[in-house]
Amino acid sequence: MNHDPFLWGRPSNDTYGAYNHAIAQASVQEATHDQLDQFPKKHTQQPIITGTSVIALKYKDGIIMAADTMGSYGSLMRFNNIERLFRVGKETVVGISGDISDMQQLHRILNELETDEEVYDNDGGHNLRAPHVHEYLTRILYNRRSKMDPLWNAVLVGGFNDDGSPFLKYVDLLGVAYGSSTLATGFGNHLAIPLLRQLIPNDTDYVNVTEEQAKKVVMDCMRVLFYRDARSFDKFSMVTIKDGGKGFDFEKNIKIDNQSWRFARDIKGYGSKQE
Amino acid sequence: MNATVASEYSAEVHSVPIEHRFNPYSDNGGTVLGIAGEDFAVLAGDTRQVVGYSINSRYEPKIFDVGDDIVMTANGFAADGAALIDRFRNQLKWYKFDHGGKKLSIKSAARYIQHLLYGKRFFPYYVSTLIAGLDDEGKGAVYSYDPVGSYEREQCRAGGAAASLIMPFLDNQVNFKNQYEPGTDGKKKKELRYLTLPEVLDLVKDAFSSATERHIQVGDGLEILIVTKEGIRTEYHPLKRD
Amino acid sequence: MKAVENGGTSIGIKCKDGVVLAVEKIINSKLLVPGRNKRIQTIDRHIGVVYSGLLPDGRHFVNRGRDEAQSFKSIYKTPVSVPHLMDRLGIYVQNYTCYNSVRPFGVVSIVGGVDDNGPHLYMIEPSGTCWGYSGAATGKGRQTAKSELEKLNYEELTVREAVKVAAKIIHQAHEDNKDKDYELEISWVSKEETGGLHQFVPEELLEEARKLAEDDEGEEDEEMES
Numbered sequence A: 001m002n003h004d005p006f007l008w009g010r011p012s013n014d015t016y017g018a019y020n021h022a023i024a025q026a027s028v029q030e031a032t033h034d035q036l037d038q039f040p041k042k043h044t045q046q047p048i049i050t051g052t053s054v055i056a057l058k059y060k061d062g063i064i065m066a067a068d069t070m071g072s073y074g075s076l077m078r079f080n081n082i083e084r085l086f087r088v089g090k091e092t093v094v095g096i097s098g099d100i101s102d103m104q105q106l107h108r109i110l111n112e113l114e115t116d117e118e119v120y121d122n123d124g125g126h127n128l129r130a131p132h133v134h135e136y137l138t139r140i141l142y143n144r145r146s147k148m149d150p151l152w153n154a155v156l157v158g159g160f161n162d163d164g165s166p167f168l169k170y171v172d173l174l175g176v177a178y179g180s181s182t183l184a185t186g187f188g189n190h191l192a193i194p195l196l197r198q199l200i201p202n203d204t205d206y207v208n209v210t211e212e213q214a215k216k217v218v219m220d221c222m223r224v225l226f227y228r229d230a231r232s233f234d235k236f237s238m239v240t241i242k243d244g245g246k247g248f249d250f251e252k253n254i255k256i257d258n259q260s261w262r263f264a265r266d267i268k269g270y271g272s273k274q275e
Numbered sequence B: 001m002n003a004t005v006a007s008e009y010s011a012e013v014h015s016v017p018i019e020h021r022f023n024p025y026s027d028n029g030g031t032v033l034g035i036a037g038e039d040f041a042v043l044a045g046d047t048r049q050v051v052g053y054s055i056n057s058r059y060e061p062k063i064f065d066v067g068d069d070i071v072m073t074a075n076g077f078a079a080d081g082a083a084l085i086d087r088f089r090n091q092l093k094w095y096k097f098d099h100g101g102k103k104l105s106i107k108s109a110a111r112y113i114q115h116l117l118y119g120k121r122f123f124p125y126y127v128s129t130l131i132a133g134l135d136d137e138g139k140g141a142v143y144s145y146d147p148v149g150s151y152e153r154e155q156c157r158a159g160g161a162a163a164s165l166i167m168p169f170l171d172n173q174v175n176f177k178n179q180y181e182p183g184t185d186g187k188k189k190k191e192l193r194y195l196t197l198p199e200v201l202d203l204v205k206d207a208f209s210s211a212t213e214r215h216i217q218v219g220d221g222l223e224i225l226i227v228t229k230e231g232i233r234t235e236y237h238p239l240k241r242d
Numbered sequence C: 001m002k003a004v005e006n007g008g009t010s011i012g013i014k015c016k017d018g019v020v021l022a023v024e025k026i027i028n029s030k031l032l033v034p035g036r037n038k039r040i041q042t043i044d045r046h047i048g049v050v051y052s053g054l055l056p057d058g059r060h061f062v063n064r065g066r067d068e069a070q071s072f073k074s075i076y077k078t079p080v081s082v083p084h085l086m087d088r089l090g091i092y093v094q095n096y097t098c099y100n101s102v103r104p105f106g107v108v109s110i111v112g113g114v115d116d117n118g119p120h121l122y123m124i125e126p127s128g129t130c131w132g133y134s135g136a137a138t139g140k141g142r143q144t145a146k147s148e149l150e151k152l153n154y155e156e157l158t159v160r161e162a163v164k165v166a167a168k169i170i171h172q173a174h175e176d177n178k179d180k181d182y183e184l185e186i187s188w189v190s191k192e193e194t195g196g197l198h199q200f201v202p203e204e205l206l207e208e209a210r211k212l213a214e215d216d217e218g219e220e221d222e223e224m225e226s
Helices: A035-037 A100-119 A128-147 A187-201 A204-206 A210-228 A262-268 B080-098 B106-118 B163-173 B197-214 C002-006 C055-075 C082-095 C142-149 C159-177 C203-215
Strands: A049-051 A054-059 A062-068 A071-073 A075-080 A085-088 A094-098 A153-160 A164-174 A177-180 A182-184 A235-241 A247-255 B031-038 B041-046 B050-051 B054-056 B062-065 B070-076 B127-136 B140-145 B149-154 B158-162 B221-228 B231-238 C010-014 C017-028 C041-044 C048-053 C107-115 C118-124 C130-132 C136-138 C182-188 C198-200
Touching: A049 A100, A049 A187, A054 A094, A054 A153, A054 A164, A054 A187, A054 A204, A054 A210, A062 A085, A062 A153, A062 A164, A062 A210, A085 A100, A085 A235, A085 A247, A085 B050, A094 A128, A100 A128, A100 A153, A100 B127, A100 C041, A100 C055, A128 A153, A128 A164, A128 B080, A153 A235, A164 A182, A164 C017, A177 B054, A177 B080, A182 A187, A182 C136, A187 B054, A204 C048, A204 C055, A210 A235, A210 B041, A262 B221, A262 C130, B031 B070, B031 B127, B031 B140, B031 B163, B031 B197, B031 C198, B041 B062, B041 B070, B041 B127, B041 B140, B041 B197, B062 B080, B062 B221, B070 B080, B070 B158, B070 B221, B080 B106, B106 B127, B106 B140, B127 B158, B127 B221, B140 B158, B158 C182, B158 C198, B163 B197, B197 B221, C002 C048, C010 C048, C010 C107, C010 C118, C010 C142, C010 C159, C017 C048, C017 C107, C017 C118, C017 C159, C041 C107, C048 C136, C048 C182, C055 C082, C055 C107, C082 C118, C107 C136, C107 C182, C118 C136, C136 C142, C142 C159, C159 C182, C159 C203
Parallel strands: none
Antiparallel strands: A049 A071, A049 A094, A054 A062, A054 A182, A062 A235, A071 A075, A085 A094, A094 A153, A153 A164, A164 A177, A235 A247, B031 B041, B031 B158, B041 B221, B050 B054, B062 B070, B070 B127, B127 B140, B140 B149, B221 B231, C010 C017, C010 C136, C017 C182, C041 C048, C048 C107, C107 C118, C118 C130, C182 C198
16 A cells, blocks of 8 residues: 555546645655755744643742643644643753644753753762753754754743742743743733733742742633633643742642633624624 | 646645745844943843734843953844854853953954854844944944944944834934034034933933833833943833833 | 773672662872762663773763663663663673774773663673673772672662672772772662662761771671671
């Protein structure tokens, strides 16, 4: 059997002419290499299976980050149990949205970084901390975008600076990086950030936020995202790092509580109903 | 190539440009401004970073002390800006290793940055670059660049999102363009003179608060780096956050 | 050729619950910072190594081990098993005996680790010879160490006990090299004690083992059989 999907069930060549195998460099059987060379080398892809928003904020003792566990294939819920938060080293969390296979590649790279810096380190030198992980990711993502072969992700890195103050920064597929007390990727940027900034209006205000307040606003954000982001899910993971990295709490299988879909019946004008 | 009848596939046959392409750039807004005085120079920029209509961060500094009493900024596509400044810092470090710790003059730094930018002529750094410092005589110096490395030394320059709003204001207030001596019926131009540091700082603050009013990508905070013979110091002033 | 085996004594002990590695680190200069310049290294989270001979050759051997372990992990997403890693390293070391443009490795390495099949201990020689052991010793005091290792009951010994035994053996082996000072380095890898990670033993335990070894110096070994 021929395993090239392009040849399955295609209308007969008599009607449409032979398939041009040079398209997308699909299969080389009939196309010569000269023909293939006429097409630009195609690095750039598009995300296939994707993870939606990651959200995070600083609070007085550290960092909280959350992400749901779904992997979407377009509008299909392809996977419902994908972990998108990763611990790197002793006290750093990395949350990744965007393409899942690129996420797994990044996870592998981060694991190797951890082995290089923490396992091979014999003399107990300085530790791998969040700022280093973030800088490293920035270089990886920027170098890949410069090769026009990006890793299709937006990433949050949370942890601590050398002086023990909380660290939270973002970097994406272009290599664009920034820090803030409240961060979110993707849809979270539109839906969660306003809620987070309500709690932390100024960048330095996180010092007044308790863990309880922070966790409540995370739950609120995840709920709002679940209401309005069609590619989101009601099960999520949350990482809390506090006290300069002494406490690293990884909570999994959290369900979004207090859902109320009453608002939905008042929504008019988007769906199939003519009103 | 085979003769084909129009179909989903055959239509694509010779359409070489593939319709959707990864765009390696984004516009991260923000604006910057440099002014040189007689014995000082300032570089100022807002601290807001945006993409589209979203504010990424209200405090993401983009003006840096890169060493040897030179301040630098590269405004536009933030990732390129950061990469360019990183590269310059690194090269400056190597310059010192290779030349026994010799100080890099602002004019050499300026030429070097041209090479960094022009080296990527066919995949440019999408930024307006400015550097400021003191020249060999101790006079304030500002150098400005286009994305591919064309550069010149100027008395003042605005770059980034609100450059077109600020630059004419600067022409008028720093170089006294269209200003005439009162009572000469527009015959005698106002004579050029160096502005003092307080005058310059007031100009910078006015320029940014006005740009904040009229440009959505400008605001949140203003960070000014001031180079004098004593060294570099930083000032911060809040801007409107709307 | 055998001159390379005259460095400080290294030993490895395979116990029922893990592996202990120890080395007599000869202090070549008083200016060296105590507790730094470690001799025992980690190849992967679960595998440790110690060697005697030309130290730079040992470093190179470890780097190769790390590359092999990382490449295995990257391809199979599972940590490399100790026997398989040793197969690969054996081939690598043996290759250096095949060409006149290179010289063989100047180290004898003792590699210990735990994996899904429990603890493993290997010793690999410059020829590429690579065998599994219950107790392994190399370096200047290897004869003394080997005769002590032969007295151990490997079925019953635990890593916690073996740490003390190792300290004692290194101390005894040092008799052959008495004119120089040494520093004791001990690491262990065990499911029970370290969660399967190769780590240096805690400071207190090391100190306790070192004291015990030094106090026992006068009276000869009696309670060796445990």
